Amino acid sequence: MKRPHHLNSQLQCRKGAAAVEFAIVLPVILIVVMGFIDLCCLMLAKAAICHASRDAVRACVVDGKHGDEGAKIIEDQLIGFGIKDAIVSITPSPEQTFFGQPISVDIEVEFKRVSWLGKGSVFQNVVLQTKATMRSERLIVKR
Secondary structure (H helix, E strand, O other): OOHHHHHHHHHOOOOOHHHHHHHEEEEEEEHHHHHHHHHHHHHHHHHHHHHHHHHHHHHHOOOOOOOOHHHHHHHHHOOOOOOOOOOOEEOOHHOOOOOOOOEEEEEEEEEHHHHHHHHHHHOOEEEEEEEEEEEEOOOEEEE
């Protein structure tokens, strides 16, 4: 059974309206999706630097690693996440600490260096910072 001619023309007109609606809605949907992906990237980077700071401070307090070795641990872990140019500060120097003295590891990373969107990121001015502190378990034995 054939449709009447006036229904066919209305369907043709409706198809054009759907294309226009899609063209209007698509950029909004893409912006929301890109923003969500960028937010997930931000959360992953924050988790990565938190984990790296805890591992580095743990190596310093238990194994007696030096500050340079702690910074190398951080660099090795962050490079796996594509994070470069992190500012690392280990205070006081682990080799100068005694039992029970706190050792802190601070890491600072600009998110624009991590985000795959670069300058288009909503979070381009965000600086990720983390600090991990533990007490030294290193015993100094005098002979």
